[in-house]
Amino acid sequence: xxxxxxxxxxxxxxxxxxxxxxxxxxxxxxxxxxxxxxxxxxxxxxxxxxxxxxxxxxxxxxxxxxxxxxxxxxxxxxxxxxxxxxxxxxxxxxxxxxxxxxxxxxxxxxxxxxxxxxxxxxxxxxxxxxxxxxxxxxxxxxxxxxxxxxxxxxxxxxxxxxxxxxxxxxxxxxxxxxxxxxxxxxxxxxxxxxxxxxxxxxxxxxxxxxxxxxxxxxxxxxxxxxxxxxxxxxxxxxxxxxxxxxxxxxxxxxxxxxxxxxxxxxxxxxxxxxxxxxxxxxxxxxxxxxxxxxxxxxxxxxxxxxxxxxxxxxxxxxxxxxxxxxxxxxxxxxxxxxxxxxxxxxxxxxxxxxxxxxxxxxxxxxxxxxxxxxxxxxxxxxxxxxxxxxxxxxxxxxxxxxxxxxxxxxxxxxxxxxxxxxxxxxxxxxxxxxxxxxxxxxxxxxx
Ligand code: NDP
Numbered sequence: 162x163x164x165x166x167x168x169x170x171x172x173x174x175x176x177x178x179x180x181x182x183x184x185x186x187x188x189x190x191x192x193x194x195x196x197x198x199x200x201x202x203x204x205x206x207x208x209x210x211x212x213x214x215x216x217x218x219x220x221x222x223x224x225x226x227x228x229x230x231x232x233x234x235x236x237x238x239x240x241x242x243x244x245x246x247x248x249x250x251x252x253x254x255x256x257x258x259x260x261x262x263x264x265x266x267x268x269x270x271x272x273x274x275x276x277x278x279x280x281x282x283x284x285x286x287x288x289x290x291x292x293x294x295x296x297x298x299x300x301x302x303x304x305x306x307x308x309x310x311x312x313x314x315x316x317x318x319x320x321x322x323x324x325x326x327x328x329x330x331x332x333x334x335x336x337x338x339x340x341x342x343x344x345x346x347x348x349x350x351x352x353x354x355x356x357x358x359x360x361x362x363x364x365x366x367x368x369x370x371x372x373x374x375x376x377x378x379x380x381x382x383x384x385x386x387x388x389x390x391x392x393x394x395x396x397x398x399x400x401x402x403x404x405x406x407x408x409x410x411x412x413x414x415x416x417x418x419x420x421x422x423x424x425x426x427x428x429x430x431x432x433x434x435x436x437x438x439x440x441x442x443x444x445x446x447x448x449x450x451x452x453x454x455x456x457x458x459x460x461x462x463x464x465x466x467x468x469x470x471x472x473x474x475x476x477x478x479x480x481x482x483x484x485x486x487x488x489x490x491x492x493x494x495x496x497x498x499x500x501x502x503x504x505x506x507x508x509x510x511x512x513x514x515x516x517x518x519x520x521x522x523x524x525x526x527x528x529x530x531x532x533x534x535x536x537x538x539x540x541x542x543x544x545x546x547x548x549x550x551x552x553x554x555x556x557x558x559x560x561x562x563x564x565x566x567x568x569x570x571x572x573x574x575x576x577x578x579x580x581x582x583x584x585x586x587x588x589x590x591x592x593x594x595x596x597x598x599x600x601x602x603x604x605x606x607x608x
Contacts, residue, residue: 166201169194172213179218183266185485185510189273190217192514196592199581200600210604216596219272221245224265225315227293229308232301241312243291243319243327246272249602252323253289254279254357254538254545256330259308259337263292267485271330271509275538277595278531281570284542289325291316297332309340317345322353322548328541329358331484334404335370339363354548357541366544368559369537374408375560376536376567377480377507377528378416383571384503384526384587393417398476400424400468401483402445402452405507405534409480410438422474424483425452429471432462475499482507493519506530517588532574532591539566 164170176190194213201208223243230236242265245253255275258268268290276288293312297305320327329338338358345355359365368375378392385391397418399406402425410420419435430436430452437459444454453464465471472479472492479501481488485508488496493516496504504520505528506512512520512527520527540563547553554562570591577597578590 164195164198166198168208169198169201169213172217175214176217180266180269183269185266185270186273188514189270189510192588193273193277193592193596196589197596199583199589200593200596207600207604211608212600212603215603216247216276216599217273219244219246219269220248222265222269223316223319227295227308227312227315229304229311231304239293239295239308241291241293241315242268243316243325244268244272244289245319245325246288246290247276247599248287249599249606250280251285251287252321253325254286254328254541255288255290256292256328257333257337257341258290258292258330259295259297259332260292261294261296263294268292270485274509274531276599277592278535279538279542280595280598281532281573281591282535282539282542282566283569283573284539284566286538286542286545289327290330291327292330292333297337302336305337306340309337310344313341313344314348317348320345320355322355322545326354326541326545327356328538329404331403334358335360354545357544359544364544364548366540366547366559367554367556368563369540369544370404371408371411371560372540372563373405373534373537374410374482374507375412376539376563377405377409377482377505377533378412379536379564379567380528380533380571381413381478381480381503381505382416383568384505384528387571387575388526391417392478395419395477396421396475397478397480398422398471398474399480399482399507400429400471400487400511401481401508402441403482405537406482407438407442407445409482409507410436410441413478413480414438418478421476422471423452424468424471426468426483427451428453428464428466429468429474430455430462430464431474432459434461472496473499477502479504480507481511483511484508485510486513488512488516490515490519492516497523497525501525504528505533507534509534521586526585527587529588529591531595532570532587535570536563536567539563
């Protein structure tokens with residue numbers, strides 16, 4: 162799709178001029194503006210109010226030095242980011258990513274997407290994202306602790322339970338959240354819900370750990386049910402083997418699917434008998450080892466070096482749950498050739514625009530990240546509610562609310578797509594539904 166609306170063309174040109182050398186951010190903005198074209202045509206009031214111009218510019222970008230000392234006494238310096246993108250409908254909310262690939266473009270794209278995703282959940286949360294180019298891989302617990310403490314020593318002054326509430330993302334799990342929360346509490350002398358994804362002994366929510374993966378499968382189930390189908394008897398390929406991938410595997414299996422492949426950044430495993438998830442959890446969550454260890458125990462399974470080949474494994478359903486742009490045009494064509502009927506994004510922007518075009522052309526059902534993986538942030542918002550009440554809901558209660566939220570995200574995205582003449586296009590539907598709530602609010606506030 163290319164933008165025809167001259168006003169939106171101008172907005173995109175300005176974004177390109179203002180953000181040179183930021184390919185991920187420009188990719189995300191282009192995709193969103195393309196699908197907002199029917200809204201711009203119908204709603205001149207939003208153009209006059211300057212909403213489109215404002216929504217592509219973060220409210221605040223915070224960038225800082227993060228010095229830390231390794232176990233040998235050597236000093237290292239990383240760069241920290243927090244991008245507070247939009248607080249129209251609630252406090253900034255979005256994860257922290259620790260990965261060597263982190264830079265301003267990556268955090269900006271994630272923060273931008275988060276604005277629409279959070280709006281889609283129907284809960285009062287704005288959008289933000291943060292992180293650092295620190296690589297937790299191969300670091301000792303003490304090194305990770307010293308890094309997290311240094312990171313929070315700067316970040317604490319910019320966040321707050323009613324201002325900005327970060328969470329985990331790639332490289333930030335329970336261990337890192339513990340160190341970050343501990344440091345925030347130490348500095349501020351406050352015990353508040355300033356982070357989500359916390360441990361269960363200090364304000365965490367039951368079902369938060371499972372929420373993104375489970376939510377992805379609830380959303381996928383809605384997509385299937387809409388076409389009179391279900392997970393039953395379907396083969397499923399999932400990329401990654403981190404938080405999202407593990408709990409997507411668990412729920413897809415519970416719903417009757419058979420997950421036959423998982424990966425990490427080195428390679429992928431295929432187990433035609435169905436992935437043994439207890440073994441994967443032991444390798445990834447307990448021992449923090451590589452996915453290739455799986456074949457040492459499961460002799461019938463195979464390991465293939467290189468992660469991109471995973472999409473050549475024949476399947477009915479593909480759930481990319483690793484990282485951005487991991488599924489390109491070639492991979493999309495391989496999926497189509499292998500008979501895949503549905504792709505839903507567990508990771509953020511894992512499919513390139515060219516891959517999404519292949520799915521459109523071949524009538525593959527496609528669930529975009531901002532709708533399909535919103536279960537994580539939705540449950541984070543439920544954690545915030547529980548923290549405010551100083552109360553905790555049961556696993557079933559949180560999981561039940563999560564299911565309801567994923568169902569309504571699907572319904573709202575499908576409805577918006579139909580209303581604007583793009584039936585079954587959930588990319589357009591999710592962008593429009595997410596945008597409208599934020600846009601109406603921004604207009605109500607005035608410039
Ligand atoms: P984790 O760090 O727990 O896991 C990431 C997984 O992806 C690891 O197995 C990692 O392998 C793998 N990986 C990274 N790059 C590649 C690659 N190029 N090819 C194959 N595998 C790769 O992160 P999460 O599971 O939390 O996050 C995964 C994605 O989901 C991200 O895009 C994140 O933004 C998104 N997401 C996460 C949410 C959450 O609640 N956690 C919420 C919404 C979205 P390795 O160990 O080799 O690096």
